[in-house]
Amino acid sequence: MSKKKILIAGGTGLIGQHIQSLLPQDEYQIHILSRSPRKDHENVKYFQWDVKKQSIDHEALKVDAIINLTGAGIADQRWTNDRKKIIIESRTESIKLLVNGLKEIGHQVNAVASASAIGYYGDRAEETLTEDSAPGKGFMGECCMLWEEAAKSFQEVCNRLSIIRVGIVLSTQGGALPKVLMTAPIRVLNYFGDGRQYYSWIHITDVSRLFIDAINDPSFSGIYNGVAPLPLTNKEFIKEIGEGLGGGYMVLPAPTFGLRLALGQMADVVLNSNRVIPGRLKAQSYDWEFPDLIQAVQQLRNTKT
8 A cells, every 4th residue: 555645844843743753654655844955764755945935846745635834933032023024924925835836746635734823813802713703803813814815725736625723732842831831840830911811722632633634534624723622711721731730839920011021012922812612623523632631731741742
């Protein structure tokens, strides 16, 4: 049996690396894009691309499916005007390069699963948000709308497109959790502002499985909220993380004014409220491996996932 070929654009990032670890080596040939040469290993082959120059090794695109995770980190630097431009263009221009490359070689892939984020909904207080909810205001909403609009161009070169609005990804290897745990050694955990804003989260394994299922399962198509079934307020979120770590932590507020002073507009990442429900996944009777936050944190603590 021949191996299924998958291109993971953004495959060296947190989710991309975990997806690689879940794909059986005897079933999948994985293509990864890199700005610099890398040595192939096991079932992974590396190909060069340059988004700024809009150049790509066309051999990378000769695959059955694409998982697109490209984009500069949202919370890596303060949101200056230049940084905002980089965040948006790293997403839209990379998609443009992939689509144009497929057109140039005349290749149609079976499926594409492309990332977006729940930042699409903006700051919505206690409003329950589904895939049908309107986009929100602010930079995150603008960024995600442009990101998804670009992703729709994949429809020209694939048979089936899924766009996954990813929530707060929990992993010990990167993302939000290590930042939350920075004060854990002194037995303190912080919630942000008044802690009433909603957080919609997902375990790294569940979000990785979701992207894999989106390219393999013919029932997947369209927009999905990539989150666990139960959103929590930030204060509840932090308390349950503490319980998952074994308890005994003081849970204290980090004042809003301090966050705004330190982070500027980027404070929206932790202060915005996104009460996001995975409506379409529930309708498909999707099976989360880690639907409970305490259980998810216990597993992450024990396995260093």
